Amino acid sequence: MSAMFDLLKKIYPLRLAPVSEDTDKAAEILCGVLPFQIHEYASGLEHNGWTVPQKWKAVRAEIKKNGKTIYDGMKHPLGVIGYSTSFTGKVSLDELKKHLFYHPVFPEALVYHCDYYYKPWRRDWGMSIPHQLYKELDRGEYEVILETVAEPGTMKVLDYFLEGETKETILFNAHDCHAGQANDDVSGIVVTVEIMKRLAQRKKRKYSYRAIIAPEHLGTVFYLANLPEKVVKTFRGGMFLEMLGHQNRFALQKSFTGESLIDKAAKVYLTRNFSDIHEADFRKVVGNDETVWEAPGFEIPFISLSRAHPMYPEYHSSLDDERIIFEDKLEEAAQTVLGMLDILETDTTLKRHFKGLVALSNPKYDLYISTADPSIRPTVAEDQKKWNYLMDCLCRYFDEKTTLLDIAIKHEIDYAKLYQYVKKYEEKGLVSFVEKG
Template structure:
């Protein structure tokens, strides 16, 4: 059996997504200096808190948390490199990526060789672009400063000396903040969706995914009688998970059943997913089913092989919550200034929303079909017939689907057993239910859904 759909999905034109709202959120906040603990990041947090009626958990900058230290607060007043004649070479005010994350203050003259060799990052293979130098944001004891500069500018820096004007604070006078928006459902079992608030000057790596997640929140909020509960957790990369897991009530942590981490969803690359740590939860099976059915060029990777983010905490020691990643293949603009508004792909935004809504919908809409008939069904009598000469796979699948109904298997269970599309299985049994041929039983969450985690 093939995991591909037995019928072609037309790309839906009436998606419940407000693309203007997505672009406004991105445009308003992507150029802010969104380091882990920063008043600029706080502005985004305040917006999300208001839009989602969310809680905000806080952790003091510099405090110990699990085996980590919460990053220091970083405030930039000025970050400028100038020639001796006063001509500006690069300026933080033009793009926050020009200044290395957590650069400390330095004011004075410096010789060209020391500047270029110790305090400048550049890429001669991409001479018009410059990189995001983030590493010191994760190194609590490092005190450095530096500039990220396009190579086309660096190769023209012929003067013997330059002027550095960096005025910053790196202190504990702020808190790391994590947004927590909750939608209650019939069951306490909770599916949580995450993306990170940090990475200044970048779109796909964090902020664009938050904008898509907000649309998923609004879509779920508009549904009646949610089966699962949902939690949306937004915070700085790694530290958002750390902050939430050490601040949230234990009951909320215990109720987490599965996680979906979002990254790089706004690019041109093929959509895909990576498995949870053990790869055997119902979330793992479901994302494989939905994405391979809906996206012919889908990228599939094992745990942490697409990228690594907060899922490492949730999957990790002491928690063991199966958390997958949904994103796209690595893109050329990753951690460069060209991950910007100009390179946002609106089709990818819509496609990402569609894939996520179909994945989450499979949890919400799954049920256990119970046959009210015996023997092979006379398909043509009930308008359920598929011509085997035109669709032999679909015809065969319908026969096998009925044989796998046993009063305990759900539509997703049957789809995964046969490696066929969940929505094909569900569509057939929905029609059979309309004809009075089956009953529907609720598919309740089970402990075994989490696999071996």
């Protein structure tokens, strides 16, 4: 079994919430895999109208009729609505139904409900039950015994920093607050951890990298609000990683401007390596913490990589478990992100050391990519045409301004091939790569 899948199986069954015993347990497990630094924010802290929630857990959740337990909400982490208050008493069917939530499509599934995480001013009790059971409830009196505990605690934000040659930092973010769900977003957590492990093994890193694992919105709001301005200034961009384990194509969600370096690298890598991807503007695929990173005053370009289009049917339900997760999909996601990072790591401008037109086909240079003679073979492959045209233009880009990524986008050619090709110009002494930092 892959390390990613193994880690996923340990974390997703936990009773995760913004602040809970099990979320602390998840933090412990993750710290055993990567030496995360943990930032703590006390329950009750406020910022811009957001409040750090209490440490919460459910201890008993039964619905009884005629003395017989018809539902035990403790059997699955989604059985009790997160941050539900306690309630014990007798209720009518109509009253009971006001506090029950069910999945609209799957009769046997439990639906995920997280509204109370963010609205501490809305205090109510609630349980999630299978729709088939909901439909079978008949008239009469029900007894509810729902015991939950809310007490002061601390919200944990996990932060792993990997220093590179420059302080300019690329961020990764995934959330750890969805109880009992694997793809949303323990898949994003394990892919993030794997990427950081592999980056840590690299001998050379131009960029610094930082992984933030935290409760959705709340974690990043308080993390950023408490971060020194000089650290924030090093953030070049980031990506939210989510829903990466199921069978579907990749969905790339652009940053707010859609024009950042990280947008370009992601798009170039994905479009060259996958024939079918979904691409959409900021917040048009799936909503996560990109609104926090991109918020005014921070404006950190934040893309999202997921497989969330179309949305998988098990989303926000108890059916989002390990059965829908594929190890090869997690691996593909990790490799894809690392492929995007390879572009960022090698992207550069070029300094020219010659003047005038160079005879590329002279064996002294051997830089001419021969295309088929149209008189012999009238059809020239599309890609070959692009490379032929590139040879006409390339030397003008050795201007210390145009980047390799800009060239790959403009000429719709593979970045890695372009890099190798320009490397030959460097070997012949025609250009030098402008190292920054």
